[in-house]
Amino acid sequence: MSFDRLLGIDVGYSRSRPTTGIAWSVGEDLGAARTHSDWARRQRHIPASAASAVIAIDGPLTPPEAPDTLDRLCERLFIRGAFQARCKPGLSHHGYGLDLRKAAAETAAQVRHLAAATPIVKSVVPGAAIIEAFPNAFLGVLLGDERFALSRAAKRKKFDWLYDQALETGVVGRLLGFIGWNNEGLLEKVTNERDHEKRAAWICLLTAACAAAGKSEAVGDEAGGWIWLPPAELWAGWAAEALARNKAAISASGEMRVR
Template sequence: MRFDKLLGIDVGYARSRPTTGIAWSLGDAVGSARTHTDWERRQRHIPLLTTFAVIAIDGPLTPPGAPDTLDRLCERLFTRGAFQRRCKPGLSHFGHGLALRKAAAETAAQVSHLAAAAPIGRSVIPGAAIEAFPNAFLGVLLADERFASSRAAKRNKFDWLYAQAVESGVIARLLDFIGWHNDCLLQKVTTETDHEKRAAWICLLTAACATASKSEVVGDEAGGWIWLPPAELWADWAADALSRSMWRPRAVARRGGEPV
């Protein structure tokens, strides 16, 4: 399995500050950058003349024509039970969440020409662009005691999750499970300190799981899909929390793009 031509983008939506993170793989090489929201500056940090097999975007991706007011099932599933305290998303049909949804749509439009033509599983964007959710991606991998032993300030939640994931070794375990043996990548991911680059690396890992057909994909046709790590690596609390959330109409989980 080669994890070649993958792209991860942490959207950000501040116009005056560099709040976009970008991470990519090309052959055995990997890289990351922090930049602005406009395409002129974003494209400078993406390998030239590359069509990516999978593009994972950290931002709400809704189907074409979906209304701004759409209350997405895939987000609601992670506002329930243990997820609510540990790695819930901000709802994207109002307020700052809606601004992020619009920024994600703008980002997807910017990079749509870079997506491979071949579809991959549940992809809202024609081609191969999928939705990443770094907080939940990391959170579901962490054991229950990690949350019981410490509390993270809400504004620092992602960086706390990232530090816990590095310290506990779950990122190394994930890479081994999907078969991506790249010492340079592991070193870059586990020593990263920049918030936006960290998020971009997790988007890249989301794309890698999709490439390996080892993803847990949650959502529905109406609101779109969130791609997460393989279910085999989920902590018991997270697997139980998702199972409880799934007892709702329209809730669907798919693994590797295929029905469970």
């Protein structure tokens, strides 16, 4: 399995501040950068190479025909139960979430020409291997139940708390071994990173790597799109149980159709 043509992007849509994180794996080149939302400046930090095998974007990605008001199943599955206090997403069909959805769509359009023309299964971007990452849940489902009893991080610091816990418990290294990406340089870069946006971009890159290896758990449906997460074999027990309960509750209530 080759991991040498992957791209991870943490959207960040501020027009004035550099809130976009970009991480890449191109041959022997592994790196991350922080930049702005416009393509003119984003493209300066993306190495020139052949088409990326997979691009993972931290932002809600929906099929082209999906209306802005679409209430997404993949988000509903992670806003209740144990996920609610640990790694829930925001809803993307109104307010801040809708702004982020539009920013993610803009980002996907910017990089579509860089993505492999043959899409992976469940990609919602036509003709492109572009998928949706959600770093909070990606890290959260890997952490044992006992970790969440240690501290309740403030909402704005939740991701960095999850990132630090993942490093401390060694789950990132185990993930890399499981998918076959045994790269000490990558693990060192991820471990030493302190910049919030770059950290998020690294997790997006790992999301792309799991998909490239065919070892992802994609949660959602065709109508609203999918959130791509680590392989189910690595999920903590509480996370697997919580997702199963949420699927059952939504199905029983008729709130949404679970596929």
